[in-house]
Amino acid sequence: VALNQFENLPLENLRIIRGTKLYEGRYSLAIFLNYRRDGFYGLRQLGLRNLTEILNGGVYVDQNKFLCHADTIHWRDIIKNPQAELLVVPSNNSNNGCKRCHRSCNGRCWGPQETQCQTLTKTVCAEQCDGRCFGPYVSDCCHRECAGGCSGPKDTDCFACTNFNDSGACVTQCPQPFVYNPTSFQLEHNPRAKYTYGAFCVKKCPHNFVVDHSSCVRACPSNKMEVEENRIKMCIPCTDICPKVCDGIGTGSLATAQTVDASNIDKFVNCTKINGNLIFLITGIKGDMYHGIGPMDPEHLNVFRTVKEITGFLNIQSWPENMTDLRVFSNLATIGGRTLYSGSGISLLILKQRWISSLQFQSLNEISAGNIYISNNSRLCFYNTLNWTSLFRTSNQKVIIRNNRDPKECVQQRMVCDRMCSDEGCWGPGPDQCLSCRYFKRGRTCVESCNLFDGEVREFANGSVCLECDGQCEKMNENSMTCLGPGPEQCVKCLHFKDGPNCVEKCPDGLQGANSFIFKYAKANNECHPCHTNCTQGCIGP
Template sequence: MGVNLERYTEWGVYVDQNKFLCHADTIHWRDIIKNPQAELLVVPSNNSNNGCRRCHRSCNGRCWGPQENQCQTLTKTVCAEQCDGRCFGPYVSDCCHRECAGGCSGPKDTDCFACTNFNDSGACVTQCPQPFVYNPTSFQLEHNPRAKYTYGAFCVKKCPHNFVVDHSSCVRACPSNKMEVEENRIKMCIPCTDICPKVCDGIGTGSLQTAQTVDASNIDKFVNCTKINGNLIFLITGIKGDMYHGIGPLDPERLNVFRTVKEITGYLNIQSWPENMTDLSVFSSLATIGGRSLYSGSGISLLILKQRWISSLQFQSLDEISAGNVYIFNNSRLCFYNTVNWTSLFRTSSQKVLIRNNRDPKECIQQRMVCDRMCSDDGCWGPGPNQCLSCRYFRRGRTCVESCNLFDGEVRECANGSVCLECDSQCEKMDGNTMTCLGQGWSNVVFHFKMGPTVWRNYDGCIGPRLQDCVGMMDRTPLIAAGIIGGLFIIVILALSVAVYVRRKSIKKKRALRRFLETE
């Protein structure tokens, strides 16, 4: 048979109708199957006795093939009764550790050929070290410095960057009652405080398990989705229709449902697109392509292939491709692709971009299909200042600008680094070279009055969001501190005065008693 299994499965075995198969009847199948009640059927319609060579004499009649190194090693049926699993010999001292699967070379959990549950740095364990351990002395859960995450059948110190941490496990997606957040560059599942952002199944996942492409029959499943758990695939049978399955062409307007999508956990595969749509702006909110599953085993997380009508990508929010390669081929009208700094989107050094046979960049320049002058050297996704990967000067929302409205303009702003932030509407505009605000937000002061028991007039604008940031408003913090210190000082003086008074009164009583006793 040419294999060498030592533990097969909990299910049964059925071997039949293999006319060239040898040695199917020389295997001790009961030694391999875990469940002793499993059905076992090896029928004689294989080629076991017709021209097959015998097992080597050292195999005692049990082998996978005729060679000396193809003997079957028995790890279950030869064990002592005291062994609760498998063994490496017939004696009580030859029992494998109970976490071993498929035999072992010794009695320890590090001697296993394979693990029943999890492999923790070479040792087979029931579960990976948990993030918290119970301290029986303090009766408290304490952080475990040796904690690890469950990743498949292994215990790892940290999850792969394109997976999500849920409790102590690495998962592809959060459950329906949790949402994905990122803390310290670690993606985690946390319970939703209210309604979770809408997570939808991608093509080939969950409710769309049998779907092969986005089409007219399933596109409504993506309405109001913010995250796609899986992949988005666009094939010609989805765009043009599938007569065989009775599915009509897809109305291009319906593709606007994807404007709410911010993340695709798998890959984006575009091999067909409506002829009247010259860009992919329906994905203008897409920020992350996770690459947790990759296209067809080829390691691709973004594929755009043979689209004659697309002239620009317009992925204006895309800032991360967590895993997988980019493959953009044979798009005869596509421009701007060569300006994009793709490596700034990648999370690992092994990711690659493969771009060929698109429109010649020289032709794009001749047609003025170039980045806006407000864009930095990182490039752009399309024409206009709102398609830049990053800005040369400042950014207002998604649009790159030359400067912020610090001293003029209908709406006044302040600058936080290279980002223009709008002043609160309750800040009065200042004239000349005076800024209207130095920060965003307003929590204590409105245009003329402060809400609450005290009323303050505010005509002079502000330099920040707090009450003491009002121009002309004296900072009352020192006064409050001085008042507290003064009050404490008065309390101490009063306490000392009372103590002195009580002591003097006590001394007078003692003196009067002494005189009385002397006269007696």
């Protein structure tokens, strides 16, 4: 807390500071320079009357000209680690302008009122207590998993948990996925297993998080890849090279970056997943003279064609004038919304782009969390045709779209969805930009029908999807289908030979079987039949 002029710190309900990140690598609570040099405005009371534990790191309070009572606090009672640094410098106001603590506070308080006494939970404990306490007696010890104090001795009486909260009980770890069975001497599945989600144990992770062993995480570690099984996203070890995961703006190697620009665009080459956010600002597209960064070469934006997922948000507030769409994101399938834009709850932001006429997010099928905000894009069409809610995973997600091109003008300019698109709309012109198809879909393109009876490549229909017949199927005439489904066993007629139900390029000739090599020959009808058992090098007949 620094460089502020308010009088009171409005954190009266704060009970513990975990210190997972430390200021200057030492302090989990740092309060300094909170006053105005040429006046009487500044911090006067900390007001942290419920703060009873700092789990990691120390305390630094200095140069707060009008601050009172900070030097009366027994900080060592709050700080868990006795070796942590503690520097609390009394303000100039401490001796002259500050009221005394209320007489019931024994000289330790956050403010002058009776309700602002410091509550001690460590230095007043019986020596048998190995943590906090709620009184001076041995029977008043808190459970060792309690943080910040307690109302009783049980693990369910804690005000907060040092490690994890399992349905109200503080525990060292959440119930693990596997437990050891001493009878069978094996690890067996634990039906009571839970995942760690922050400081809580949960039966399942939030849908926009990933399961890594027994934890809910924002992203998989570098040696694992993300997969989805039974609608649950989880991390599994890579058998070979993992799909390439790259840091987003403000994350990891780009922690200090504010936008994609000419100096960092090469970091996104061959990325399939962005761990974090993608942000495009005018200083990235036009260049940043202050930092010596030149304008972006529009061709370099094609590096994003390999991106399939953004775990955070996509923010486009600037784009090259010669690019009238966002087709560089044509393979983007998921925007995770694990972090949202500047506290506004937005995971997709497209703002004030004069040149973009269509989005062309043709692969986008999910926005896991967060809202959509598309505004003041004077040439943008097609946005009004889309069923945006079909991309959402939760009922509280919102679509905010306004002040884009009038849909009537788009119709006049024939900027409308292809007739092959369903009523769910489209991302741009052409049958490959449909959100869903009116009839059938071949690859990414919507079509009126599958090539069941004609066409160079024959197909079958799997629901509304056209799929190619197996390469071993013979193409039939226009009155008959070539195949009835996927695989070589679904051919109406074989192109070469038939081995049992399967169409094959040739009959088995010396394949390894369970007990011997397998040899077969083809009859006149091109069906494969076993050679005589005495044939050890194949045959041409029975």
